[in-house]
Amino acid sequence: MTVVVPLHVIAGPADVTCKGTIYMTFDTGSQSQADHIASTLNKHRIKATFFLANEKTVNGDYSLDPSWAPYWKARVAEGHAFGTHTFDHVYVQRDLPDGRLAMKPQFGPNAGKQQVWTAQQYCNELRRVEQRFTELTGARLDPLWRAPGGRLTPGLRAAGEACGYAHVGWTDGAGFSGDELPSETWPNSRLLQRALNGLKDGDIFVAHLGIWSRKDPWAPAVLDPLITGLKEKGFCFATLRDHPAYHRKR
Numbered sequence: 175m176t177v178v179v180p181l182h183v184i185a186g187p188a189d190v191t192c193k194g195t196i197y198m199t200f201d202t203g204s205q206s207q208a209d210h211i212a213s214t215l216n217k218h219r220i221k222a223t224f225f226l227a228n229e230k231t232v233n234g235d236y237s238l239d240p241s242w243a244p245y246w247k248a249r250v251a252e253g254h255a256f257g258t259h260t261f262d263h264v265y266v267q268r269d270l271p272d273g274r275l276a277m278k279p280q281f282g283p284n285a286g287k288q289q290v291w292t293a294q295q296y297c298n299e300l301r302r303v304e305q306r307f308t309e310l311t312g313a314r315l316d317p318l319w320r321a322p323g324g325r326l327t328p329g330l331r332a333a334g335e336a337c338g339y340a341h342v343g344w345t346d347g348a349g350f351s352g353d354e355l356p357s358e359t360w361p362n363s364r365l366l367q368r369a370l371n372g373l374k375d376g377d378i379f380v381a382h383l384g385i386w387s388r389k390d391p392w393a394p395a396v397l398d399p400l401i402t403g404l405k406e407k408g409f410c411f412a413t414l415r416d417h418p419a420y421h422r423k424r
Contacts, residue, residue, distance in 0.1 A: 192408055192409060192410035193375070193407065193408030193409060194374065194375025194376065194408070194409050194410075195375060195376060195409065195410050195411065195412050195416075196373055196377055196404060196409050196410075196412075197376075197378045197379065197411070197413070197417055198220065198223070198379050198411055199222060199223045199224070199225060199320075199342070199344065199378060199380050199381075199414070200222055200223075200224050200225070200380075200381055200382065200383055201224075201225045201259055201320065201380065201381075201382050201383070202224070202225070202226050202237045202259060202382070202383050203384040203386070204230070204382075204383070204384035204386045205229070205231035205232060205233070205237055205383050205384050206232045206384030206385075207382075207383055207391055207392070207393040207394070208245060208383040208384060209245075210394055210397075211381075211383060211393050211397060212245070212249065212252075214393070214398050214401070215254075216252065217398070218401045218402075218405070218411075220401060220411045221252070221253050221254050221255070221411065221412065221413045222254055222255075222411070222413060223254065223255040223256070223318070223413045223414040223415075224249065224255070224256050224383075225257045225258065225318070226246075226256060226258060226259050226303050226307060226315075227258075227259035227260055227261060227281075227303065228261050228262060228263070228281060228282070228306070229280075230281060236281070237383075238261070238303070238306045238310065240310065243310040243311065246307065246310050246311050247311045247312075250311050250313045255316045255318070255413035255414055255415050256307060256313075256315050256318075257315060257316055257317075257318030257319055257320060257339070257342065257414070258300045258304060258318070258319050258320075258339065259303065259320050260299050260300060260321070260322060261282070261302035261306070262279040262280065262281045262282035262284070262299070263279065263281050263322045264279045264280070264289075264299055264322060265277065265278045265279075265280065265322050265323055265325055266326070266327055266330045267288070268327060269328060269330070273292075273293070273329065274290050274291060274292055274293075275290070275291045275292075275293070275330060275333065276288065276289070276290060277289045277296070293329070293332065293333035293337075296330065296333040296337070297333060297334075297336065300319055300334065300337055316414070316415060318339060318340055318342050318420060319334050319337075319339035319342070320341065320343070321334075324343045326343075340420055342378065343378070344378045344380035345373075345377040345379070347368075347372055348368055348369050348373045348374075349373070349377050349379050349380060350380060351365065351380060351381035351382075351392060351396070352365040352368070352392070353365070353381050353382055353385050353388060353391075353392035353393070353396075354385050355388070356387075356388070356389075357389045358389070362392060362395035362396050363395075365392065365396055366395070366399060366403075369396070369400055370400065370403045370404065373404065373409070375409075376417075378417070381393065381397070
């Protein structure tokens with residue numbers, strides 16, 4: 175008798191063949207929902223991918239300060255994946271004719287100031303996260319990168335790839351959690367239904383570990399029912415280490 179082993183299974187008391195895989199990713203932010211998101215992922219035994227920048231948090235510190243080392247060490251121990259989001263959460267403005275890049279950091283000593291960088295300077299910025307992450311956790315980042323805001327130019331993409339990082343955005347439409355949108359016009363119930371109805375096999379989903387501007391936080395209202403609903407539809411979850419476009423880059 176030939177036994178066919180399913181390629182994907184949902185971990186649980188009774189394993190069930192999955193109808194597809196969702197790749198959940200979380201970018202740093204205010205960190206107001208960081209603990210809730212971690213506990214929810216643990217509750218469902220889900221592994222996600224985190225993209226890290228050194229952002230100001232609701233605690234008055236920054237997300238890559240030593241005070242956050244226990245948080246990141248715990249996530250490493252749980253088996254999540256990690257990529258760089260630039261240290262100072264630096265937005266690209268445009269490519270310049272001489273091959274350099276017009277950039278604007280959100281944090282750090284040059285916050286809010288227009289900068290002109292070479293590709294090597296951008297590479298150094300990506301690697302600053304790697305260095306700090308290793309100092310905090312003893313672990314290495316995965317060779318993954320997400321530009322703040324998902325903003326890319328041809329020059330920026332080339333700079334990141336030359337530095338050894340594969341850029342990861344998210345799936346258009348339902349792949350965007352909407353946690354940055356005003357809760358008055360985009361209530362959590364609407365965002366939940368959009369994700370449940372729209373996500374499909376192979377989609378990359380993005381949310382944040384906290385958003386300063388949203389009055390009704392996304393994660394406490396949406397994350398648990400979203401995961402539950404997707405599981406009920408037969409989806410399983412994986413980190414980007416297992417995504418077909420990125421797993422060979424490890």
